[in-house]
Amino acid sequence: MGAGHAHRLYRHGHSPVHALPPHTKLAAALLFVVVVVSTPREAMWAFALYAVLLAGVAHHARVPAGFLLKRLLIEVPFVAFAVLMPFVAEGEQVRVLGLSLSVNGLWGAWNVLAKGTLGVAASVLLAATTELRELLLGLQRLKLPPLLVQIASFMIRYGDVITDEMRRMRIARESRGFEARGVRHWGVLAKSAGALFIRSYERGERVHLAMMSRGYAGAMPVIDEVTASGAQWRRALTLPCAALVVCLLGWVL
């Protein structure tokens, strides 16, 4: 698909992972996350193995570690929540550095942290190796309700248009001497947001007219059919299958 959307999350490349059909990668990432989540939290070594598996995929996809780690930062707000858990959870307490921490809370925090990080890392890898456009085709192929796919597709198409509109409104405000300096100016910003909403809504109506004029009757026509061979499925599912073995060992040992 040519140059396409150069989105910030996407990393252009020609690795074997990039070449896999989008729906196989989506399915693999989803299954991997499900397997990770169903692993008992006490099997700490299993999570280390998952991380090794992901590192293997990243190496295969030629996604550098720095790129991956930087994008993992999105997780920080959730981590902050996990850090609170040992302090607030009930039950048996242990003392660490003079602080009284709940054992259950510590396990809970570890659980959220480990599973969350692995899930985010898998998603970041997916996004880094799959163009947005392809992801939509993949979702469509995996039989996600068409309305959701359409909404996502319009978000991609009009995100930039609306950001641009927002930028123009900001320039217009500032050209007339407005500067947001404090609470007293929030009213103006709120009104701008309202105006932006109405503009976007009206654009939505015009787009709908244009779609109907070209024969839209409620369903998006299928233009690109993505298909995957058995070999491609097998390659994509290597990751969740390996993870499943680790998970089973985690339960047994």
Place this chain on the structure above:
Amino acid sequence: MGPVTASLEVSGLAFAYPDGHQALFGVDFSLARGERVALLGPNGAGKTTLVLHLNGILGGGTGSVTVAGLPVGKQHMAAIRQKVGIVFQDPDDQLFMPTVREDVAFGPAAAGIRGAALEERVRGALERVGMQDFADRPPHHLSFGQRRRVAVATVLAMEPEILVLDEPSSNLDPASRRELADILRSLDVTVLMVTHDLPYALELCPRSLILSEGVIAADGPTGELLSDDTLMRAHRLELPFGFDPASVTMGA
């Protein structure tokens, strides 16, 4: 149907919006196949309302619209929307798919065309507007003039009987304006061009209609209408400063 079916036949078309505002008061005109006609009129004359009647987006008033012998109505809606290609004023409204290729393919795919035939339609339409090298680009990475041309291609891909353009020259720089004019002249479809841009109308359309206050106030050769001062003034139409339609020599 006679031996020569008109591309578009509008008769006695009247329409009021649900809020009671009456926009059209009995519009009559007809376009022969292959004609290029300009629809002129001041703001608020009902031009957009008329355009939305041509492919049945608006309806329910009195009068009738017939496209190539087919009455516009619920029973032939799919066929009508294929035959009447509307190019809207803002290409960002018209181009709603993630890539140019998919956008051009949208209309034909909605009509059930698939595979190689679909690719052929897309390639052909993009070639006619000189945008074949941009097929895989997202529309918002194109210049305004390029987006307008792609918007024309999205409609050409449906192989319409009649092409309706809403303000085709708006926001275009002189070079894009001329390129679009060359494209429009090269097409062998009936064209109805809704515009305020009187020199553009004179350049492209031998015949013009003036829509004013919901009726067709004049219908004749563009040069003659534009030279008629009284008529022009009566309908709030003004030529740009220093432009004299009589002094323009028209090429073929």
